[in-house]
Amino acid sequence: MSDTNGTPALSDAVQQLQERGVDLDRLAEAYAGMDEAAVAKSYGALARAGRPSRPYEPPPSDGDFFDIDGLITEEQRQKMAELRRFMETEVEPVINDHWLRDSTPREVLIPGFRKLDLLTPIYGEDLTSREPNGSVMEGLLTMEIARVDVSTATFFGVHSGLAMQSLLVCGSEEQKAEWLPAMRNWDKIGAFGLTEPNVGSAISRGVQTTARREGDEWGLNGQKKWIGNATFADLVVIWARDEADDQVKGFIVRAQENPGYSVEKIRGKVALRAVENGLITLTDCRVPESDRLQNANSFRDVAEVLKLTRAGVAWQAVGCAMGAYERSQRYATTRGQFGKPIASYQLIQDKLVHMLGNVTALQTMCLRLSQLQDEGRMTDAQASLAKVYTAARCRDVVTLARDLHGGNGILLENHVARYFCDTEAIYSYEGTNEINSLIVGREVTGLGAFV
Numbered sequence: 001m002s003d004t005n006g007t008p009a010l011s012d013a014v015q016q017l018q019e020r021g022v023d024l025d026r027l028a029e030a031y032a033g034m035d036e037a038a039v040a041k042s043y044g045a046l047a048r049a050g051r052p053s054r055p056y057e058p059p060p061s062d063g064d065f066f067d068i069d070g071l072i073t074e075e076q077r078q079k080m081a082e083l084r085r086f087m088e089t090e091v092e093p094v095i096n097d098h099w100l101r102d103s104t105p106r107e108v109l110i111p112g113f114r115k116l117d118l119l120t121p122i123y124g125e126d127l128t129s130r131e132p133n134g135s136v137m138e139g140l141l142t143m144e145i146a147r148v149d150v151s152t153a154t155f156f157g158v159h160s161g162l163a164m165q166s167l168l169v170c171g172s173e174e175q176k177a178e179w180l181p182a183m184r185n186w187d188k189i190g191a192f193g194l195t196e197p198n199v200g201s202a203i204s205r206g207v208q209t210t211a212r213r214e215g216d217e218w219g220l221n222g223q224k225k226w227i228g229n230a231t232f233a234d235l236v237v238i239w240a241r242d243e244a245d246d247q248v249k250g251f252i253v254r255a256q257e258n259p260g261y262s263v264e265k266i267r268g269k270v271a272l273r274a275v276e277n278g279l280i281t282l283t284d285c286r287v288p289e290s291d292r293l294q295n296a297n298s299f300r301d302v303a304e305v306l307k308l309t310r311a312g313v314a315w316q317a318v319g320c321a322m323g324a325y326e327r328s329q330r331y332a333t334t335r336g337q338f339g340k341p342i343a344s345y346q347l348i349q350d351k352l353v354h355m356l357g358n359v360t361a362l363q364t365m366c367l368r369l370s371q372l373q374d375e376g377r378m379t380d381a382q383a384s385l386a387k388v389y390t391a392a393r394c395r396d397v398v399t400l401a402r403d404l405h406g407g408n409g410i411l412l413e414n415h416v417a418r419y420f421c422d423t424e425a426i427y428s429y430e431g432t433n434e435i436n437s438l439i440v441g442r443e444v445t446g447l448g449a450f451v
């Protein structure tokens with residue numbers, strides 16, 4: 001083959017090919033038989049083949065696709081970053097062991113949360129009400145905690161949501177002054193006792209634990225089941241029916257020093273194992289009138305507390321789904337099968353996109369919910385819709401995450417198995433899926449379908 005073009009570049013290339021022993025006549029013959037499209041296609045293929053192949057670098061794993069982080073102040077962002085560091089470096093390494101042993105890693109969580117001062121951004125310095133965007137902050141902090149571990153988020157929510165909120169909504173000024181600063185600083189740990197062995201969903205109509213006033217004291221009798229933190233809490237808010245007027249009232253039980261209070265840890269759970277749930281027995285448990293929540297007069301007040309904390313559970317689902325997605329993205333981009341990362345297969349990408357879509361929808365839904373809560377406009381039905389929807393979608397996400405990890409998805413060491421199990425509790429507590437659906441259903445139809 002001869003150099004007909006005569007340009008120096010082409011003649012150099014021809015010479016190089018000849019030196020490498022390429023049969024140029026054969027090459028020209030092959031090209032002569034091709035149509036124009038095939039020739040053009042071959043140029044691209046040859047150019048790609050000539051390029052040195054770069055090693056695959058997986059993109060960072062980030063479940064905050066719509067930059068929710070961009071909506072908070074720099075100071076708040078720093079708080080979130082500190083919390084993330086704490087969760088990843090202090091909690092993650094120990095949580096599976098605690099999960100297996102049915103125990104809450106209090107020795108890590110209490111000093112850690114105290115040092116991070118997590119509750120001031122929610123309740124402020126004066127502890128009279130929430131900070132202007134305290135609910136958004138509470139949601140984001142909950143999400144960040146649940147991103148690593150839902151049991152820890154539950155420990156956080158029972159203390160800072162259910163117990164502290166009961167005091168804020170129903171406590172007298174003296175009661176708030178006695179307990180809230182110590183609770184904000186994690187010096188005193190709270191629990192919330194409403195559910196009973198025989199009454200769960202129907203608790204608004206069926207509290208069986210009784211309270212009888214005798215002089216300046218009350219005697220409480222009955223049982224409470226599933227009570228988070230109950231095995232170690234300093235104060236447990238117990239809801240009981242006043243025998244005199246049949247109304248539900250709240251009592252601060254100083255659990256560590258009251259002989260009428262006993263608790264047995266519930267064993268054998270397959271979800272939220274690092275939450276210590278207790279079966280409480282109250283046997284003529286004496287409570288002074290000064291420890292009755294002075295502004296709790298009926299179940300309506302309990303319902304107000306539950307409404308305010310329901311958003312927190314929705315945010316737990318967001319965090320859990322976010323953690324499951326991020327771990328799946330990392331796993332898919334590093335796990336190889338058939339000579340390629342599994343992330344290179346379309347079916348795997350479809351799963352990741354499905355998960356990320358859910359995570360993002362849940363984040364944005366909960367963000368709006370918490371904004372409404374901060375404005376004092378959130379309704380029961382809005383909180384319930386968020387709880388129903390986030391729990392159900394979280395279930396989708398953790399199922400896909402478990403599946404995407406193959407056999408490794410059922411090993412605790414890869415964490416998604418824990419998310420998978422823990423989601424079952426999110427689905428059932430703080431109002432089951434059905435009960436929250438019924439609350440929304442009543443709102444949108446004007447027809448109550450509970451009974």
Ligand SMILES: Cc1cc2nc3c(=O)[nH]c(=O)nc-3n(C[C@H](O)[C@H](O)[C@H](O)COP(=O)(O)OP(=O)(O)OC[C@H]3O[C@@H](n4cnc5c(N)ncnc54)[C@H](O)[C@@H]3O)c2cc1C
Pocket residue numbers: 158192193194195199200201202225226227228271272275277425428429430431432433434435449450451
């Ligand atoms: C891990 C965990 C932690 C918890 N922590 C606490 C805590 O700290 N404090 C506390 O007080 N409680 C706590 N709970 C209790 C929780 O709030 C209850 O489990 C929940 O309210 C459901 O009650 P139940 O389990 O008795 O179910 P049930 O009420 O017996 O419900 C069984 C099933 O029947 C359905 N159902 C009931 N009524 C209806 C209806 N009218 N229409 C259609 N379906 C219906 C339910 O949706 C559910 O599917 C916790 C529970 C769990 C699992």
